[in-house]
Amino acid sequence: MSPNEFLAPRWDELVARLALGIEPTDPVRRSRIAWPLEVAADGVPYPAPRTLRDPRAGPWDGTDVLRRVERRDSCRFVVTLRDGTAGPLELRFLDRAQRYVPRRMRIHLPDPVDTGRIVRPALFPGAAYPVPTGALGVRGQVLRGGVPMRWARVEARRPGGGAVVGRAHGDEHGEFLLLLEPAAAAGAELPRPLRVRVAVFGPDEPPDPDDAPDPAADPLWDLPLEEAELDGGGAEALAGARLPDGYREGVSREVVIGLGGPGREKFDFS
Numbered sequence: 001m002s003p004n005e006f007l008a009p010r011w012d013e014l015v016a017r018l019a020l021g022i023e024p025t026d027p028v029r030r031s032r033i034a035w036p037l038e039v040a041a042d043g044v045p046y047p048a049p050r051t052l053r054d055p056r057a058g059p060w061d062g063t064d065v066l067r068r069v070e071r072r073d074s075c076r077f078v079v080t081l082r083d084g085t086a087g088p089l090e091l092r093f094l095d096r097a098q099r100y101v102p103r104r105m106r107i108h109l110p111d112p113v114d115t116g117r118i119v120r121p122a123l124f125p126g127a128a129y130p131v132p133t134g135a136l137g138v139r140g141q142v143l144r145g146g147v148p149m150r151w152a153r154v155e156a157r158r159p160g161g162g163a164v165v166g167r168a169h170g171d172e173h174g175e176f177l178l179l180l181e182p183a184a185a186a187g188a189e190l191p192r193p194l195r196v197r198v199a200v201f202g203p204d205e206p207p208d209p210d211d212a213p214d215p216a217a218d219p220l221w222d223l224p225l226e227e228a229e230l231d232g233g234g235a236e237a238l239a240g241a242r243l244p245d246g247y248r249e250g251v252s253r254e255v256v257i258g259l260g261g262p263g264r265e266k267f268d269f270s
Contacts (some may be wrong), residue, residue, distance in 0.1 A: 002100045005235045019081035020109065021118040022069065024093060027101075027167065027240065028125060028132070030181050032075050035099060037123070040066035042090035042104055042225070046217040055103040060164065062168045066092070087111070092220060093121060098128040101169040101176075102220055105237070108229040117230055124169040125177040136257050137179035140265040142200050144250075148174025149269050151223050153243055156180060159254060165196060167240060172219065179261065193259075199252040201243055 004010065017117035024033045040157065045064030069077045069091065079089065094102050107119060123193030130240070131137075142152040152170030156178055157163070165184035168176040207222035215221040224244035228234035236242040250269035 013198075017081040018078055019117070020079040020107070022077040022079070022091075023075070023118060023120045024077075024100075025120045025123040026122050028129075028135070031122060032034070032120075033100070034075050035097065037071075037093070038039065038067040038094040038096070039071070040064075040094065040197065041069070042066075042092050042106075044214055044217045045212070045219075047201070048217065063221050090225065092223075095122055095123070095126065098171075099127045100124065100129065101126045101171045103169070103222060103240075104220060104223050104225045106225055106227050108227070108231075108234070110231050119228070119238055120232070120233075121228075121238045124240060125179060126171055127173075127175055127177070129177055131177070131179065131262065135262075136184065136194065136259070137177065137180050137262045138198070138255055138257060138265055139262045140176050140178065140198070140267055142170055142174045142176070142202065142267045142269050144174075144202065144206065144269045148172075149206075150174060150204050151202075152176060152269070153247060154178050155199045155201070156184070156196040156255075157199070158184065159197055161197055164241075169240060172223075179262070180257065192256040195254055196257060197252060198255045198267075199249050200269055201247045201249050202269050203244075203246050204248050205246070 004011065012062040022039055024153050025031065025039055026033050043066055044239045045066050047065065069079060071077050087105045089109065092102060092104045095191065105121060105122060117154065121177045140154070150172050152174065154168040154170065154176050155164050156166035158165060166178050166180040168178035169178040180196065209215040212221040225245055251267050255265055
C-alpha cells in the first residue's frame with residue numbers, strides 16, 4: 001500500500017482530484033446556470049431490456065439509465081481523476097424543464113490528463129426560458145418539407161453584415177428563442193424599428209432514423225455530437241458559435257424586432 005500523501009500513516013486517506021470541471025453557462029445572462037440541470041454520459045437512455053437506474057440519481061433526475069456527472073452545490077459538475085481516466089468524454093446536457101435546449105459534446109482531454117481543467121459549455125434558451133425584462137428578440141420555428149426541422153442553429157446580424165448580435169439553438173420541435181445581445185440595441189442612432197438579418201443553419205441532409213442504433217430509445221438520437229478539444233479550438237465549440245459538422249445555411253432574411261417582447265416568425269429551410 002502506498003503511503004498517505006497528506007495524513008499520518010495511522011489514518012486511511014482517500015484523495016479525489018479533479019480531471020474536469022464543468023460549468024454550464026447562460027449566454028444571454030452571461031453567468032453560470034443556477035437551475036438544476038443534468039449532465040450525463042452519452043448513450044442510449046432507454047435500452048431494451050431495461051437495466052437498473054443509477055443509484056446516485058438525484059431527486060429531479062429522469063428515469064433513464066445514463067450515468068450522471070456529479071453536481072455540486074456551486075452549480076458545477078465534476079469529473080474526478082481516477083485510474084484509467086482518459087478522453088474523450090462524451091456528454092449530454094439536459095434540462096427537463098425545457099428552459100434550455102439540450103446539447104451533446106465530445107470533450108477531448110489532454111494526454112496525459114492533468115488536473116484543474118474547467119469548461120463552460122453554453123446552453124441556449126429553450127421554450128420555457130424566462131425572458132429577462134427588456135430583452136429583444138424573436139421566437140421562431142424552422143420547417144423543412146413542411147415539418148419541423150430538429151436542432152437548427154440560428155444567427156442574427158445587423159443588416160449589411162458585421163458581427164453576430166445573437167445566437168440560438170433550435171429544439172426537437174424546430175422552435176428557437178433568439179435573444180439579441182445588448183450591443184445590438186446600443187447607440188444614440190438606434191433605428192426604429194430594429195432590424196436584423198436572421199440566418200438559419202441545418203444539416204445538409206436530414207438525418208435518417210434507419211442510420212441510428214435505436215431512435216425509439218433515444219429522444220436525442222439526431223442531436224449532433226459536437227467536438228471540443230481543450231488544447232485546440234474548443235472554446236468556439238463550447239460557446240455554441242461553431243456549426244456542427246455537415247450544417248449549412250438554408251435561409252436568411254431580414255426580421256423586424258419589436259420592443260414589446262419577442263415576436264414570432266417561421267422559416268422554410270431549403
